[in-house]
Amino acid sequence: MKKLFLPFIGILLSVTFVKAQPGNTSITRWQYDRNGAVSITWDDGSINQFKVALPILNKLKLKSTFFIITGQIPGSQYHGKFIGRPIKDIIKETATIATNKDNFYERASAAGYLGLIGPLDYHYKAGSLIDAGKTEEAYKVIDECYSKVRKGEFKPGIQHNDEYKDAHGTTWADIKKYAAEGHEFASHMITHPRLAALDEVNIMYEAEKSRLDVLHNLGTRYTFSAEGPFGTENARAVSYLSKVYPALRNRMPEPWLKEISRSDKETPGNTTKEYVQYQRGATTKTPLPMMKAWVDTTLNRKDT
Ligand SMILES: [Zn+2]
Incomplete structure (x- = not known):
């Protein structure tokens, strides 16, 4: 599978009325009273995302979030290891x-x-x-x-996974430059493991130490969110990640939020929840009209 163009589009739609407040203040569901928000996110920090996609994004004045595998970046303090018995x-x-x-x-x-x-x-x-x-x-x-x-x-021998290998070639200096251009960077763990198969101490090592390398190199602004590899929706893994990061690309179970994951075929319909999170994953085979339709789904919601 081509990894180059694999943006995940996370869309949050507001579904209730804007509440006007006395005076000049109003509380809106979204900044500037817009219908929703669209975020373009990229997994793994593959080198081509920066060499090919990022210049296109900059030309279009679009900002993205890149979830990076910190263990393979030169200068990172923490690398993959097993914590446990001999x-x-x-x-x-x-x-x-x-x-x-x-x-x-x-x-x-x-x-x-x-x-x-x-x-x-x-x-x-x-x-x-x-x-x-x-x-x-x-x-x-x-x-x-x-x-x-x-x-x-x-x-x-020492074995690394494909995602880890594909991410080689990017430095923290490069990432700082891209961040200065307005892009968000966030943790995709140290080694891109299957978190659902790890025990607690090893999940927490991947989550916390990856966060520390992001913190040391980029600052607190970039420690807000993370993505558990493979978009895991495993409740146990997600619950551990939630202890380290306020927001997750995987899932954010909240009573006010209806979640439609990237593996879910459903499109936003009627819901009693205040917000809808609608995720879709694009590959090189995804037709452009389909991707546009995902964005239009946000723009055209009239019940906001
Ligand atoms: Zn990944």
């Missing part, structure tokens, strides 16, 4: 105890840090299954992974 103890235990709800997250967290080429793929596969609610299948994937580890079927 790896050899975990591997040894897999020989006698099948993967279950009590040991899954530890094993899936450690999988990417065994010093072997291959187990990281199992981390992703298991995380994808957890995101899909297929827990038992995820356990089997981890069992298969560690069975191969014990049999010595993986070669030694």
Whole structure:
């Protein structure tokens, strides 16, 4: 899949009447009493987003949010690591105890840090299954992974995921320059893991330490939001991220907000909630009229 043009368009629509206040003050749902807001966001900080897309955005005077993988940026203080018991103890235990709800997250967290080429793929596969609610299948994937580890079927080495590799080539100096041009930068974690497959301590490491590198290099203004990789909607992972970041591109469960995620086919209709968050993901194959229609959905809401 081409990663270059993968903006995610998050749209918040207001759905109730503007409340006039006495005097010259009025409370509006949106700044300048507009119908809604459209944000263009980019995942992973792939180098082509800055070399190709960013100049086009600047020409059009459009601002974007870029969710960056901080661990691969030269000068970042924090890099991927496993926090937990000695790896050899975990591997040894897999020989006698099948993967279950009590040991899954530890094993899936450690999988990417065994010093072997291959187990990281199992981390992703298991995380994808957890995101899909297929827990038992995820356990089997981890069992298969560690069975191969014990049999010595993986070669030694350090493995990184594709998103992490694609993001190489950008420096903090570059990012500061783009930020000065008006673009927002925000965390996409340290290594782009499947958060739904990590245990608490490893989720918090990815979330908090990535935030610290953003803070040290860009300042507090850029620590407001984050995106959990793969747009995870896993409630457990999102709840941990929410402890670190006030806003998430993934989900922001609020009683006043109707969420229509990027994997949801629904378009905004009638709702009793005050706001609608409407996300859509574009790829190179997405027709321009369709993308325009997403924006028109915001512009044309008459019940604001
Ligand atoms: Zn991503």
